[in-house]
Amino acid sequence: xxxxxxxxxxxxxxxxxxxxxxxxxxxxxxxxxxxxxxxxxxxxxxxxxxxxxxxxxxxxxxxxxxxxxxxxxxxxxxxxxxxxxxxxxxxxxxxxxxxxxxxxxxxxxxxxxxxxxxxxxxxxxxxxxxxxxxxxxxxxxxxxxxxxxxxxxxxxxxxxxxxxxxxxxxxxxxxxxxxxxxxxxxxxxxxxxxxxxxxxxxxxxxxxxxxxxxxxxxxxxxxxxxxxxxxxxxxxxxxxxxxxxxxxxxxxxxxxxxxxxxxxxxxxxxxxxxxxxxxxxxxxxxxxxxxxxxxxxxxxxxxxxxxxxxxxxxxxxxxxxxxxxxxxxxxxxxxxxxxxxxxxxxxxxxxxxxxxxxxxxxxxxxxxxxxxxxxxxxxxxxxxxxxxxxxxxxxxxxxxxxxxxxxx
Amino acid sequence: xxxxxxxxxxxxxxxxxxxxxxxxxxxxxxxxxxxxxxxxxxxxxxxxxxxxxxxxxxxxxxxxxxxxxxxxxxxxxxxxxxxxxxxxxxxxxxxxxxxxxxxxxxxxxxxxxxxxxxxxxxxxxxxxxxxxxxxxxxxxxxxxxxxxxxxxxxxxxxxxxxxxxxxxxxxxxxxxxxxxxxxxxxxxxxxxxxxxxxxxxxxxxxxxxxxxxxxxxxxxxxxxxxxxxxxxxxxxxxxxxxxxxxxxxxxxxxxxxxxxxxxxxxxxxxxxxxxxxxxxxxxxxxxxxxxxxxxxxxxxxxxxxxxxxxxxxxxxxxxxxxxxxxxxxxxxxxxxxxxxxxxxxxxxxxxxxxxxxxxxxxxxxxxxxxxxxxxxxxxxxxxxxxxxxxxxxxxxxxxxxxxxxxxxxxxxxxxxxxxxxxxxxxxxxxxxxxxxxxxxxxxxxxxxxxxxxxxxxxxxxxxxxxxxxxxxxxxxxxxxxxxxxxxxxxxxxxxxxxxxxxxxxxxxxxxxxxxxxxxxxxxxxxxxx
Numbered sequence: 057x058x059x060x061x062x063x064x065x066x067x068x069x070x071x072x073x074x075x076x077x078x079x080x081x082x083x084x085x086x087x088x089x090x091x092x093x094x095x096x097x098x099x100x101x102x103x104x105x106x107x108x109x110x111x112x113x114x115x116x117x118x119x120x121x122x123x124x125x126x127x128x129x130x131x132x133x134x135x136x137x138x139x140x141x142x143x144x145x146x147x148x149x150x151x152x153x154x155x156x157x158x159x160x161x162x163x164x165x166x167x168x169x170x171x172x173x174x175x176x177x178x179x180x181x182x183x184x185x186x187x188x189x190x191x192x193x194x195x196x197x198x199x200x201x202x203x204x205x206x207x208x209x210x211x212x213x214x215x216x217x218x219x220x221x222x223x224x225x226x227x228x229x230x231x232x233x234x235x236x237x238x239x240x241x242x243x244x245x246x247x248x249x250x251x252x253x254x255x256x257x258x259x260x261x262x263x264x265x266x267x268x269x270x271x272x273x274x275x276x277x278x279x280x281x282x283x284x285x286x287x288x289x290x291x292x293x294x295x296x297x298x299x300x301x302x303x304x305x306x307x308x309x310x311x312x313x314x315x316x317x318x319x320x321x322x323x324x325x326x327x328x329x330x331x332x333x334x335x336x337x338x339x340x341x342x343x344x345x346x347x348x349x350x351x352x353x354x355x356x357x358x359x360x361x362x363x364x365x366x367x368x369x370x371x372x373x374x375x376x377x378x379x380x381x382x383x384x385x386x387x388x389x390x391x392x393x394x395x396x397x398x399x400x401x402x403x404x405x406x407x408x409x410x411x412x413x414x415x416x417x418x419x420x421x422x423x424x425x426x427x428x429x430x431x432x433x434x435x436x437x438x439x440x441x442x443x444x445x446x447x448x449x450x451x452x453x454x455x456x457x458x459x460x461x462x463x464x
Numbered sequence: 465x466x467x468x469x470x471x472x473x474x475x476x477x478x479x480x481x482x483x484x485x486x487x488x489x490x491x492x493x494x495x496x497x498x499x500x501x502x503x504x505x506x507x508x509x510x511x512x513x514x515x516x517x518x519x520x521x522x523x524x525x526x527x528x529x530x531x532x533x534x535x536x537x538x539x540x541x542x543x544x545x546x547x548x549x550x551x552x553x554x555x556x557x558x559x560x561x562x563x564x565x566x567x568x569x570x571x572x573x574x575x576x577x578x579x580x581x582x583x584x585x586x587x588x589x590x591x592x593x594x595x596x597x598x599x600x601x602x603x604x605x606x607x608x609x610x611x612x613x614x615x616x617x618x619x620x621x622x623x624x625x626x627x628x629x630x631x632x633x634x635x636x637x638x639x640x641x642x643x644x645x646x647x648x649x650x651x652x653x654x655x656x657x658x659x660x661x662x663x664x665x666x667x668x669x670x671x672x673x674x675x676x677x678x679x680x681x682x683x684x685x686x687x688x689x690x691x692x693x694x695x696x697x698x699x700x701x702x703x704x705x706x707x708x709x710x711x712x713x714x715x716x717x718x719x720x721x722x723x724x725x726x727x728x729x730x731x732x733x734x735x736x737x738x739x740x741x742x743x744x745x746x747x748x749x750x751x752x753x754x755x756x757x758x759x760x761x762x763x764x765x766x767x768x769x770x771x772x773x774x775x776x777x778x779x780x781x782x783x784x785x786x787x788x789x790x791x792x793x794x795x796x797x798x799x800x801x802x803x804x805x806x807x808x809x810x811x812x813x814x815x816x817x818x819x820x821x822x823x824x825x826x827x828x829x830x831x832x833x834x835x836x837x838x839x840x841x842x843x844x845x846x847x848x849x850x851x852x853x854x855x856x857x858x859x860x861x862x863x864x865x866x867x868x869x870x871x872x873x874x875x876x877x878x879x880x881x882x883x884x885x886x887x888x889x890x891x892x893x894x895x896x897x898x899x900x901x902x903x904x905x906x907x908x909x910x911x912x913x914x915x916x917x918x919x920x921x922x923x924x925x926x927x928x929x930x931x932x933x934x935x936x937x938x939x940x941x942x943x944x945x946x947x948x949x950x951x952x953x954x955x956x957x958x959x960x961x962x963x964x965x966x967x968x969x970x971x972x973x974x975x976x977x978x979x980x981x982x983x984x985x986x987x988x989x990x991x992x993x
Contacts, residue, residue: 090925092913093912104842111839133807134810142808165835173778226527230924255618256614256708273703301534
């Protein structure tokens with residue numbers, strides 16, 4: 057379903073009517089995902105769904121009871137119908153009753169809640185463990201143990217900027233699509249060990265009932281066991297800066313066979329980056345590749361026109377660093393910018409490959425009004441890296457053992 | 465009750481023991497002048513924060529980025545929260561405290577009049593820091609009103625201005641609270657024992673203790689952020705041995721009682737208004753006092769229910785789930801008592817009563833969603849979604865703000881000596897009630913379906929409800945201009961109010977003082993039997 061972002065008056069009107077009708081019909085459609093939690097795709101998700109339904113009904117019954125009494129009073133005990141005020145203002149029995157009954161109801165809710173919570177926090181016996189790292193603003197995945205061990209990649213928003221700004225029609229999965237989804241097998245317990253590289257994030261897939269804050273310097277764990285194959289979507293759930301709304305999560309749940317096939321296709325091969333380094337890149341090739349890298353990694357702050365956001369994110373167009381010696385610019389992308397001992401929003405991009413870094417640096421040095429005509433090669437990046445010792449190690453460099461040990 | 469105590473002071477009221485014009489308000493130590501300034505200040509901040517809310521809702525009217533840049537959007541959500549909590553709602557209730565406490569306990573003024581002046585005049589500079597921070601390099605704080613590091617360490621100098629603003633606001637609150645506690649404990653009229661105090665006074669006594677206890681905690685939390693930002697400390701920096709989650713523990717140790725700092729005085733207002741318009745004494749006065757105190761004590765013991773997804777241990781999650789659910793008991797008692805007060809009364813439905821009943825309905829919905837959110841497994845699904853946004857707006861807006869409206873319509877005749885326009889007041893109520901629900905009820909659905917909070921743009925399945933919510937929000941915002949008109953109209957040309965316009969109102973300010981109330985409330989204390 058494609059939808060034009062330039063809504064006409066008529067579609068606004070009809071959508072509003074639909075929404076009002078839908079809202080007024082809410083109670084009888086309670087099971088529909090529009091008015092309720094998403095359709096769960098795991099036993100745990102179903103337990104939580106049922107728990108929520110139970111509490112909602114308890115609340116609805118009490119609400120109707122209490123406000124039924126109040127509405128009766130509003131109708132019958134009004135001055136305008138000549139009702140005279142009674143003068144009672146105390147009744148210990150009543151007070152005790154309406155203290156004790158809610159207490160008992162709470163115990164009734166707490167029992168299933170406790171069971172579900174204990175189940176939810178039990179991350180033991182996982183078939184596959186995947187480390188997920190939150191970055192400003194993308195996710196890094198690293199398969200630590202189980203089938204697929206050794207696979208690692210980044211996953212970031214795939215929705216084109218034009219759709220967000222409204223200059224192109226919005227696609228069906230607007231803002232909930234990524235370049236490389238997380239892939240897991242159906243029916244297997246997957247443990248996610250969650251951390252962050254810069255600020256807080258939260259990894260959340262509603263239909264899998266998995267949400268865990270990603271905390272820099274700490275590793276926390278959650279888990280899920282998908283019951284059905286399919287594509288499940290979520291988002292970062294903890295404010296992490298400017299692009300917080302633009303770092304979705306997509307999980308592809310595959311059958312065991314398809315998963316095995318995916319793993320065989322994605323197992324780390326011989327060093328592809330090394331092959332690339334030996335390739336002779338022309339300036340045009342680097343600029344073309346670099347434009348893509350820029351669009352994925354840099355455009356959010358520095359903007360497509362290279363002008364940045366005045367006062368917040370510096371312009372690259374005409375920038376002294378970009379027009380200066382390439383060593384300084386390579387140092388900036390490899391190590392980020394630290395001002396007065398504080399990290400800035402310009403983080404390290406050392407996790408990108410030599411080719412990607414060479415391409416994006418070349419692109420910035422030849423885009424807009426920066427016409428240096430000079431190519432920065434992957435070999436340059438490699439040399440800069442070896443000088444400073446920052447290897448391309450996606451999703452953090454901590455060892456598997458230490459991560460597994462630290463995750464609770 | 466004793467006979468009138470105010471015979472000789474009438475001429476005394478208007479004459480010049482105090483300067484006039486601007487200097488009157490700069491130098492005043494009078495509880496009524498200061499109360500008035502608090503209320504107008506709060507209203508100005510309410511409009512400022514409201515404009516920010518409307519910028520947020522305008523951006524969210526449709527999917528896509530239309531009017532804000534994401535960074536500016538984050539500044540708006542952060543300042544909206546800070547300004548509404550610290551600039552609008554808290555000062556509004558301190559304004560009520562200033563006006564009402566001396567009159568309700570039979571005192572001439574507050575215990576420390578000059579301190580009172582100082583607590584008010586700390587507010588405008590603090591608010592200016594927040595507003596000015598929008599225009600400094602890097603803009604205002606864009607990390608949400610909860611100010612979680614490490615994001616707050618990345619912010620520009622707008623963050624430092626916000627930290628100083630919070631320091632000053634905290635000082636103002638602490639000074640104001642000391643004043644309130646001293647006034648209530650020392651200046652009650654003879655015969656007014658603690659258990660004879662009007663419930664509004666009780667709620668403020670409890671709130672003032674909460675404020676003194678937690679504002680220094682907030683100051684500590686933001687000071688640690690300040691030193692992490694500038695002086696090389698690593699409280700929240702894991703690379704230096706710190707822990708970002710520590711901030712959340714400290715912040716919510718302040719933040720949860722803060723919720724009740726806002727809600728408890730609101731309970732107090734409602735506990736005055738409902739009996740007055742039911743023409744029947746408050747049901748279960750003693751249990752109301754104990755319920756309020758229990759809520760206040762419990763509020764210190766539940767802070768980590770805001771942190772279920774941080775990965776705190778299972779045992780901690782269980783404890784905080786049980787403790788949080790427990791708050792439902794005293795809160796339930798209060799709602800039952802209010803309904804029992806109305807039961808077999810002789811009800812009439814002037815504007816204050818309408819707002820009080822609106823409060824009762826909507827605050828209870830907010831209470832129920834609070835119970836849903838207390839249950840850890842459910843909260844983990846709903847944490848940081850629009851469900852939470854809906855929940856706390858039911859508590860903060862339909863709870864605290866509606867109760868403030870109830871209080872203003874209720875006491876305005878006593879304050880200014882003139883009546884408001886009843887018909888317009890009812891319009892104000894119904895417009896606010898309907899548009900509020902339009903704006904916020906649908907947000908429950910958005911949260912359940914998986915829309916995170918604090919995002920400037922959203923997936924297409926959330927489009928319909930966001931549009932409804934934005935329309936409701938604009939309606940709600942515009943309805944408040946009607947409120948301003950009603951107040952200005954009452955001040956300029958309202959009908960003259962009798963000493964006791966509400967026949968069911970029986971506290972000292974109605975029974976023992978003329979309307980409008982004299983400049984120095986009680987120069988001779990009344991005798992309370």
